[in-house]
Amino acid sequence: MPGLLSRERIIAGPGFNRWLVPPAALAMHLSIGMAYGLSVFWRPLSQTIGITQPAPEDWKVSTVSLTFSIAIFFLGSSAAVFGRWMERVGPRKAGVAAACCWGGGFLVAAVGARTHQIWLIWLGLGVIGGCGLGLGYISPVSTLIKWFPDRRGLATGMAIMGFGGGAMIGAPLGDRLMRHFASPTSVGVWQTFVVLGVIYFIAMMAGAFGYRIPRPDWKPEGWRPKVEARSMVTSRNVHLDQAWKLPQFWALWGVLCLNVSAGIGVLGMASPLIQEMFGGKLIGVPATLAQLTAEQKLDVASIAAGFTGLLSLANIIGRLGWASLSDLIGRKRTYMIFFALGAVMYALVPTAGRLGLLPVFVIIFVIILTMYGGGFSTIPAYLADIFGTQFVGAIHGRLLTAWSVAGLLGPGLVNYIREFQLDRGVAPADAYNVTMYVLAALLVVGFLCNLAVRPVEPKYYLGDHESGAGAAGSMAGKGAQ
Amino acid sequence: MTESPQEDEARATGGTSWFVLALAWIGVGVPMLWGVWMTLKKAALLFR
Structure with a gap:
């Protein structure tokens, strides 16, 4: 039994x-x-x-x-x-x-x-x-x-x-x-x-x-x-010990790491970011954050908390929405959209902030955070498409080390560049501009990693007698x- | 004919009533909706 x-x-x-x-x-x-x-x-x-x-x-x-x-x-x-x-x-x-x-x-x-x-x-x-x-x-x-x-x-x-x-x-x-x-x-x-x-x-x-x-x-x-129609989806399996040695694994590792780095960097800084970029404009007062009274700063902080909450929702909606869409348009195309659209969105943030376009700023971050969430939820399906389903849990487990690295890289980059800018005398409202361009550049690298993802060569697949041996x-x- | 214990077990775990299915989704759906509602209330400040 x-x-x-x-x-x-x-x-x-x-x-x-x-x-x-x-x-x-x-x-x-x-x-x-x-x-x-x-x-x-x-x-x-x-x-x-x-x-x-x-x-x-x-x-x-x-x-x-x-x-x-x-x-x-x-x-x-x-x-x-x-x-x-x-x-x-x-x-x-x-x-x-x-x-x-x-x-x-x-x-x-x-x-x-x-x-x-x-x-x-x-x-x-x-x-x-x-x-x-x-x-x-x-x-x-x-x-x-x-x-x-x-x-x-x-x-x-x-x-x-x-x-x-x-x-x-x-x-x-x-x-x-x-x-x-x-x-x-x-x-x-x-x-x-x-x-x-x-x-x-x-x-x-x-x-x-x-x-x-x-x-x-x-x-x-x-x-x-439909394996014939979509060569990026295999019905065969690559063993865990083989998968992580293949360039496809490391290209996907880079895809996840760079997508998460950019998103987690701004997610952790969302509250101070909107407060410093918009200051008193958030409550209809034409002043920078430093010029506000203690009471006004509390109001601004409440609005920033609302902004953070909205981003959390966007993150969740993106997890379901983008992953579902990837079933229709394919994983590779989905990540192409994340990286191309994401890079444009990050690059637009400084302009939206400079012009004081709060609704545009909010929409940009909502889109960015849906793609951050979508990156997490689409990657297991991408792995299953490339390496098969037999070892996908274990392969996914190894790929999650990219998350650990991104957890340090993203916030580290955002904080370091902000501090560096402030030390150089840049106004707090402009201290995130360079950061946004750097994050956009990260996404361009992510785009290239995604381009490098190709189907696995047939010699790496398990034979029919091996495939399924470890399955249920x-x-x-x-x-x- | 004797069935293996695994076959017995498989049979025992099979068959899903709609009641069980609805209960499972309500079990995770209600807390999620509560969480979404709390978050929307907080986010509403942004549009005041």
Whole structure:
């Protein structure tokens, strides 16, 4: 009898509806997507001793916010390291491990917040939680691609949309819980961590137990792969050990890294960017940000928070929209649009700012952020098209190291160039102009990387007897629909 | 004829009722809609 978490246990039987898999994947991704919302805890965590204001013994915001960088680093690393294991043991075991890591990470961090030990917060949410992020991120991707060979983009877009949307739920929920638990002796963070840890554990376990895999020869009813018409889509498979040695893998690594670098750079700086570029114009006052009163600055900050929220929505919509569109126009063309249109959009930002065209500025950033999100959600389908579906989960895991690099490169570039400009005496409103041109140049390089993506040479594909050997067992029932 | 345990298991996991399908989508859809609503409320400040 196969174990409860084993791969054989979750092979779909007759009559299984494949549309049950996306909500399971969403439950996983909506939970781990809270990684983007962790910033709601940084300020309260910097006042755990002083409660109403930071005490000398309290941590600095920069100290606690380091947790996010650690988590993203471990996301990429664990996805790369455990991708092969996940392909072997199946998505349910990987999903359960992810639930234990992410939920458990919150509990460890709760102990850290309660006992005021920063290393426990870094260990809990950063290292253990980060591994949960990596495992949770890749666990449904390969399964969805196998269930939706006819709509790979839509399927992965639905799941990865959840990662973008997790913070929309988790951040306001965390805020409300902290207010609920706050008292004269506590900022309410450790209690909130405990509650969130339990909620996320349950949601992710539900997702993991909702995963089902199709039998290897399963296809949607009436669907025939169109490999002849679209040479960029293969029906064969490249082994993981071979795939990462091929130029196609590194071209796609560059595609993801450059697309994410540009987007993540502006996403992290969206709030100060709009405030410094438009200043008082945001509230109808003809003045720079520095000339505003404290009260006016608060109003401007609220509007900037609204701008950031809008960008989060654009990011989510892009994840579903662009990935779905890529099913119709092809992955390569989709990334061509990201890089070409993106470069033009970034280059237009300084002009929109200089002319004070706020609606144009907002539209430009909304478009940019849809393409940032679309880049994440389209890449698994692109990998499946080029390398086949058999090892796509593990290959995707290795490709996510590009995200780790981009997480450092993008914000680093934006911050460094801004500081450099300010040091040279450039006005804050103009300090982002060069940055935008540099980000546009990054996208041009990304365009070239995408151009370099070609079909894999036939000699690298697995033979028919090897292909499918590691896939789901052949004992599945028939007629899954 | 005796079926293998895997076949038994496959049969047991098969068959999806529309109720289960709707429940699964509501389970993830409601929190998502709440999150979108909260974000839209925040974003509305930009257009005030």
